[in-house]
Amino acid sequence: MKRLSHTMLPRFSAARLAVRAAVLATLIGGSIPLHAHAQDNNARFHHAPLSVDDVRNPYATQTGSADAGKRLYAEHCAACHGAAAQGSGNVPSLASARIKQASPGALFWFISKGDIDAGMPAWNSLPEQQRWNLVSFLQSLASSTPASGAPVATASMTPGNWPAPKAPFTDFRHESPGSSRKITVADLPAPYATASAGNAPQLVARPPGAWPKAPPGFKVELFASGLDNPRLLRTAPNGDVFVAETRAGRITLFRGITVNGHATETHVFASGLNKPFGIAFYPAGPHPKWIYIGDTDQVVRFPYQDGDVQATAKPEHIADLPHGDGGHSTRDVSFSPDGTRMYVSVGSASNVDDPDTTPGEKLRADILVFRPDGSDMHVYAYGIRNAVGLAIDPRTGALWCSVNERDGLGDNLVPDYITHVQEGGFYGWPWWYMGAHQDPRHAGKHPELARKAIVPDVLLNPHNASLQLTFYTDRQFPREYSGDIFAAEHGSWNRSTRVGYEVIRVLRHGGDRATGEYQDFLTGFVLPSGQVWGRPVGVTTASDGSLLVSDDGSNTIWRVSYRKS
Known part of the structure; x- marks a missing residue:
């Protein structure tokens, strides 16, 4: 193609x-x-x-x-x-x-x-x-004038007639820190084996006593609260933590950690952006000179020196990106270890529209690659419906991504996934999925691509909504965590019983590739009633080796630390 x-x-x-x-x-x-x-x-x-x-x-x-x-x-x-x-x-x-x-x-x-x-x-x-x-x-509602005073729902919700999940698939009732999972292509049901559900999360205020749950030995604290739609997190070489408050159009910086696990200082680094999400420091090393931001329609950058708490100049336009009034808006940004390539993820404009016949899908559902100055743009990998999170394996230099797959084929199709990304690789969307499985909504189209569709490294529960991922390379956590991947699962809407709403750990057992196995790591964001109070989005490692997790459901950032016994 x-x-x-x-x-x-x-x-x-x-x-x-x-x-x-x-x-x-x-x-x-x-x-x-x-x-x-x-x-x-x-x-x-x-x-x-x-x-x-x-x-x-x-x-x-x-x-x-x-x-x-x-x-x-x-x-x-x-x-x-x-x-x-x-x-x-x-x-x-x-x-x-x-x-x-x-x-x-x-x-x-x-x-x-x-x-x-x-x-x-x-x-x-x-x-x-x-x-x-x-x-x-x-x-x-007045045109362009939001309504005011609409309260957040806190009403109780009676649990539905939820069927037991069929292994290896699961749901929120069975998510528990340390529980292991592995889904293979052989486990996939036929399309439409179940009805396609409409079951978006009823978000409620966090009840008293509700708190994220981590494995034994780990402690969860509230790092920051009162944010506006906190999304992707990135840690600067000097230890400052940056978060994209996407809805507010700003990048906020946190510095330091108190004895109680809170941020010591909070600063607005930049504002007036257009749905910012991706954050990347360039060049690699202890003293970057630029911060790159992935807005929904462009990549911009700000001059940066260690210790800056506020942008010292207006954003410099680097590259235009495909965008529109609908579809996926997140754009993550990452650089190759040698600094010669800038990767940018661009999600699809739809669930399963055919790019052959839908102009708005051109150059979407791709990972694009540029030079750092925005020139020489081309497609690095394609058929990736929505690669929300990008990350470079610090050990191998390989690009990895965390992907939201398509909806509408039933409870247990199509798995979201985490994978290393092959240059020139085709990952199936919208015609194929998980290798040579054709989407029935595009039956007969592009048979030549069946053998090219790559099976990802780690198949996740369908509709998990896998967002940011990060490699853990610090020493605070036990040694067996070194080199593993943490990823935020924002949570399902197209599933009859909720799944996701957690942070997972992808095990690599000291190797460079993943075996397909992953574990629940941080859970507890869904109440027994099925109501949701938290939705993980971003994950990053703080300067002390603890893990920070942004939550755009409760508008907070959580800190997970490990205490040796």
Whole structure:
């Protein structure tokens, strides 16, 4: 298959890209994304039939309809779309002109119908009046003006009729620090062996006494709190810890660790960025001169000297990146050990759209590679739906990534994964997965790629949402942890019983490759009711060898340290 060169990078104008505006959230902490696709001025709101435009909201003039919808929004939607409807991570704001342009009937139609492939479960299980009240609330929002005062849900949730997981797959009820897992290609079920679920997280405030759980000998402390959507973490050579507060558009710096495990100092290093995520120091070594930031639409860099707590200049543009109003927004950045290559991950614009027929997918679902000045862009590896986290193995110099695979094929398909990345390698998306397994939604397409599709090193539970990963090379943890990988699992939405919401340890047993085995390491972010209070995103090693974990559910950073007995 021909790959695009950097000279073919498309212009991402509103007239050419599919416009995605998210609309609702699920019962479980998340929201339900509602997407509006607009290829031109005459496009239909997510292909809603013309007939729905004549359907009127029967409760539009009823006193209290919008207020009732606001309460429903707080219960079902706020965790992902934000308490003020401002959006979060990859989830857009609902207070937008594009939502205003949709008819009440089109909003109601899509809330009811859903589209699993687009990440939107059907919500016809909610009473009709409640769905209309949600429409009333959405339409009450002023364009580009977020709602205020929507509380975070704290209501209890009765556990569902959750079936027991079929080994080797698991769910949150069986996640426990130290439990080992290994999934192989032979374990994969057929597509649609189970229904495709819409079960996003109902995010609640952390109850008193709820705390992350680590293996014996490890201690978990609260390193920082009160953050705004803390995502990727990176530690500078001097020990300062940087976090991307993606929704806030800023990079925050933490310095030092108190005797109680808290950060000693907090500083805003840079602000005014566009969904920042990736952070990388360049060149390698103890005294980098630049900090590179992966915004959703570009890579920028700031001058940097050891000890800087605030950027000393405006960001310098390095390279444009594929982007759009929908799809995956995270862009991680990493450098080859010799400093000659800059790797940038760019997730797909969809769940499983065919790049052959969807212009918005060009140069997405790829890991791109540039020179450090942004020149000579080309595709390093492709068919990788969403490589959220990138990391260089400090022992071998190999590039590794942590990947969110596709949804919509059932509870136990398709596994997320962690793998070393082969230059020029094809990892399957969207036509194939886990080697020569064809996605039935693309049956018969690209048979020549079946033998090229690479099976990743470590298959994870499907829908885990594996995000940042890091190699542990310090000495605070026991010797057997040296060289192993830690990865944050943000948690499922497309699974009937929750899975993920943890940090895992990928064992390498002192070798350079992974055996496919991994263990639960940090758990406890899901309550027995199925409600979620925390969602791990970033992982990094602090200067003292402890592990730091960002959590955009409770807007905190956790510290995990080991005490020798």
